[in-house]
Amino acid sequence: MKRLAADVLIVGGGTAGTIAAIQAGRLGARTILVEAGSQLGGTTTTGGVDIPGLFHAWGRQVIAGIGWELVTRTVELNGGNLPDFKKPTGRQHWKHQVRLCGALYAALAEEACVKAGVQLRYYEFPAAVEQTGDGWTIRLDGKGTSVEVAAKQLVDCTGNASVAGMISLPRQREKTTQPGTLIYRLGGYDVRSLDLKALQAKATAAVKSGALKPTDFNKSIAGFLGGGGENAMHVPGADSSTSETHTATNIRGRQSLLRVVRFLKQEPGFATLRIERLQPETGVRETFRIVGETTVTVKDYTTGRVFDDAVAYSFYPIDLHVEHGVKPEHLKEGIVPTIPLGALIPKGCKNLMVAGRCLSSDRLANSALRVQASCMAMGQAAGVTAALAANAATTPLNVPLADIRRRLLEHSAIVPI
Numbered sequence: 001m002k003r004l005a006a007d008v009l010i011v012g013g014g015t016a017g018t019i020a021a022i023q024a025g026r027l028g029a030r031t032i033l034v035e036a037g038s039q040l041g042g043t044t045t046t047g048g049v050d051i052p053g054l055f056h057a058w059g060r061q062v063i064a065g066i067g068w069e070l071v072t073r074t075v076e077l078n079g080g081n082l083p084d085f086k087k088p089t090g091r092q093h094w095k096h097q098v099r100l101c102g103a104l105y106a107a108l109a110e111e112a113c114v115k116a117g118v119q120l121r122y123y124e125f126p127a128a129v130e131q132t133g134d135g136w137t138i139r140l141d142g143k144g145t146s147v148e149v150a151a152k153q154l155v156d157c158t159g160n161a162s163v164a165g166m167i168s169l170p171r172q173r174e175k176t177t178q179p180g181t182l183i184y185r186l187g188g189y190d191v192r193s194l195d196l197k198a199l200q201a202k203a204t205a206a207v208k209s210g211a212l213k214p215t216d217f218n219k220s221i222a223g224f225l226g227g228g229g230e231n232a233m234h235v236p237g238a239d240s241s242t243s244e245t246h247t248a249t250n251i252r253g254r255q256s257l258l259r260v261v262r263f264l265k266q267e268p269g270f271a272t273l274r275i276e277r278l279q280p281e282t283g284v285r286e287t288f289r290i291v292g293e294t295t296v297t298v299k300d301y302t303t304g305r306v307f308d309d310a311v312a313y314s315f316y317p318i319d320l321h322v323e324h325g326v327k328p329e330h331l332k333e334g335i336v337p338t339i340p341l342g343a344l345i346p347k348g349c350k351n352l353m354v355a356g357r358c359l360s361s362d363r364l365a366n367s368a369l370r371v372q373a374s375c376m377a378m379g380q381a382a383g384v385t386a387a388l389a390a391n392a393a394t395t396p397l398n399v400p401l402a403d404i405r406r407r408l409l410e411h412s413a414i415v416p417i
């Protein structure tokens with residue numbers, strides 16, 4: 001078996017993991033990034049949630065660094081525009097999210113990884129993880145490949161705390177998790193020319209007969225068609241934590257799309273209905289979270305607690321999706337929550353960090369912390385910490401906070417100090 005050595009091995013090249021890898025690579029760490037899919041960006045790109053936010057709060061930028069660099073480069077290269085961040089959004093927080101071309105973001109992220117010296121390994125995943133005296137031995141399996149990596153530091157950016165699960169660390173998970181969404185866009189109809197009342201009655205009847213499910217269009221066909229679909233349907237019980245559950249989640253997402261298209265095709269006004277966009281994966285909002293040295297609670301989040309070991313800000317309403325929708329709870333004026341390093345370190349475990357939506361947090365805090373700008377900021381903090389820990393032959397908890405913050409600032413991140 002081929003043997004590789006790394007200072008930092010990052011599992012999961014999604015929203016957080018990509019940034020962690022670029023950061024570790026830019027600090028000179030020998031970095032390997034293993035991604036089970038075919039491109040970087042995870043939910044941002046493959047999941048189609050190409051609207052990262054929120055980098056700004058109350059008229060000022062609170063998250064910057066490598067995530068912001070890639071986001072702005074993507075917008076610039078594609079001739080797009082950034083929102084006017086000075087203009088308050090009120091309750092329409094999504095107006096400060098940045099619209100991206102996801103595929104371009106993935107290409108630029110890949111380019112940045114390569115430039116930073118990161119060894120990219122697509123189509124692979126850890127098949128065995130063993131803790132050794134001074135780090136980890138990980139077997140990565142893939143299509144026709146099986147390699148063994150000796151890594152000093154491991155960063156779990158799988159979104160599901162999968163590596164933590166593989167080594168039997170405790171994980172938190174709700175009995176009922178938030179629904180997922182298969183992002184797709186319909187076109188070829190004019191919503192203004194539709195008899196929406198009659199269509200709603202037909203959709204309700206189709207739900208009764210079993211031809212449609214209420215989660216296919218979140219009960220309101222007018223609302224659904226007004227936005228062309230996009231982020232509007234729900235897949236209850238969506239779960240990306242194993243290949244089996246993820247396969248089932250993707251199939252259920254696509255079955256929903258087919259139900260909706262077949263239903264609409266029979267209705268007046270949809271003769272030229274077409275699918276303008278269809279993501280290859282159902283986006284999943286919530287699975288496992290680690291039990292960390294620190295757990296961020298909803299009270300910490302909504303009161304804007306500044307943790308002693310804060311390494312980044314986070315900003316978003318509490319945003320818990322239930323089966324038929326979401327009612328965001330906005331933060332009080334001036335509040336900007338923080339992310340402690342301790343929430344990225346599994347309790348009692350050496351040489352392992354997590355970044356992304358599986359950080360240690362209670363469910364409601366997580367519903368806000370999981371958004372992309374926050375995941376990118378966590379990724380950068382984990383990348384710095386893992387690289388410094390590897391260099392000093394120590395564990396993340398023993399890396400001096402002042403060094404982590406200094407490095408983050410040097411790499412254009414914003415640190416709450």
Ligand SMILES: Cc1cc2nc3c(=O)[nH]c(=O)nc-3n(C[C@H](O)[C@H](O)[C@H](O)COP(=O)(O)OP(=O)(O)OC[C@H]3O[C@@H](n4cnc5c(N)ncnc54)[C@H](O)[C@@H]3O)c2cc1C
Pocket residue numbers: 011012013014015016017034035036037040041042043044047049051052053054097124125126157158159162180181231283284285355356357358370371372373375
């Ligand atoms: C439908 C939906 C709408 C959302 N809306 C918004 C929004 O409007 N604004 C916003 O900012 N955020 C939004 N979010 C939240 C946000 O997009 C995610 O929480 C965030 O992107 C998660 O980042 P992550 O890095 O934790 O995981 P991901 O980006 O999902 O990355 C995980 C990566 O790990 C890889 N992986 C997993 N397991 C393995 C393994 N064993 N081996 C190798 N690779 C592995 C995956 O392939 C993936 O690339 C939304 C999420 C969803 C699902």
